[in-house]
Amino acid sequence: MLNRAHLLVQLATPNQTLTQAEWSWLLHQCHPSDLAGALQEKPVLQQASELLRLSPAERALLFSHLPALAQDGILKALPQPAAVALFEQMPPDERADVFKRLDLPAQAGLLPALTPAARQDLLQLAAYAEGTVGAVTTSRFVAATLEMTAAQAWQHLRASAQLLESVPGLFVLDSIGKLCGTIDLPLLLAAGDDTPLAELMRPEPVYARVGWPQSEAVALIRHYDLLALPVCNEADQMVGIVTVDDALEIEEERQASQLVRFGGTQLAPSPDLDIMQASTRTMFGVRAFWLVILTVFGILTSTFVAAQEEILSQAIVLAAFIAPIVDMGGNAGSQSATLVLRAMALGELKVKWRDIRFIILRELPVALALGITVAVLECILAYFSKGVGIEVLLTVGLSMLACTVLGGLIGALLPFGARKIGTDPATLSAPLITSIMDLVGVFIYFGFAYLFLGHLLQ
Secondary structure (H helix, E strand, O other): OOOHHHHHHHHHOOOOOOOHHHHHHHHHHOOHHHHHHHHOOOOHHHHHHHHOOOOHHHHHHHHOOOOHHHHHHHHHHOOHHHHHHHHHHOOHHHHHHHHHHOOHHHHHHHHHHOOHHHHHHHHHHHOOOOOEHHHHOEOOOOEEEOOOEHHHHHHHHHHHHHHOOOOOOEEEEOOOOEEEEEEOHHHHHHOOOOOEHHHHOEEOOOOEEOOOEHHHHHHHHHHHOOOEEEEEOOOOEEEEEEEHHHHHHHHHHHHHHHHHHHOOOOOOOOOOOOOOOOOHHHHHHHHHHHHHHHHHHHHHHHHHHHOOHHHHHHOHHHHHHHHHHHHHHHHHHHHHHHHHHHHHHOOOOOOOHHHHHHHHHHHHHHHHHHHHHHHHHHHHHHHHHHOOOHHHHHHHHHHHHHHHHHHHHHHHHHHHHHHHOOOOHHHOOHHHHHHHHHHHHHHHHHHHHHHHHHHHHO
């Protein structure tokens, strides 16, 4: 008797293969993602060899769940006829993504071998710029015409279902392909056979245009709770759909990109930094920019601190509190910026005075409470660990309070400033916020030091 766990281990083991019967059984028992995960444990040539045991449809299903790096390696290892059959069976949007990653000779060798319909569809989708809705549009959708009845639409749907990834609904088009409305499948199922689709459809449907940013499609899918969003060209003709699965992938990529940028390893116009695929030169370039900027801030900060030699010589204990005070400002700023970025990503905040005012009023009491808490704690620890006097305690406590409050406000407002000037807020990285607060923090700290300890210099 076949065992699922045993076969998955065998699939993941190099130099071991599955029989046709074992593959057929696994494909019915396992999700393609699990099979793809096990298959990735093998070398690329063995992955390609295993895929050749499958039918073109099964091969395309499993191939689409592999990461891009594995897909590119497998394509190079597959014979030309197998690669062509794979492209014929792949979902249109994924096929276009893979095609755009091929080099020019590989593209030129592949296109003539495809069927005219697949070639035309591929070239159309591959022509859309990266980052646009068109680049993630799939042309596999089911559409009916205004002249159809409910019974005719069901017959058309049954005939088309085998070619579709999913059937989120029925799109109604006019004679020249313009989108007129949408029909939910439960409503179509409950309708009488002779009911015209024009009476069932929801007119003026929500849609996206091929040239819009992908983020707008994601926002529409989220706001209207759609399983699929129709996509139209500039002539209002429907060219495809963006599914909720595509929207999830776009959102995951955007969040990953923001994490890279927020960590201070990417410039706004740069492509995403991929540690698995990026060259050494690229890795150096996108990370060096931020380190150079942060170095400049560090030099300014250290120069200013060095200029305070006179007061530090009179109250040397002040040097012990520089790091915790300026660090607290950076930490508070990073927390605030992260929360604001999250709200912006969810569409809860816009660059409007109303939202900016809301954030200030929301952040100010929180930052003040946090500042008082850490300032009191710092003073208590300073008194019992170092036995400092009241003047030093006032300097340390008020500096900690001011840095925490100011850091929270700066961190909360910087994303709005970035959006205002047309920059991705995620490029305001945590290290940059910290460096800004380092510089501001030493000004605040030594300002209070001169206020309470300036008499020592007379």
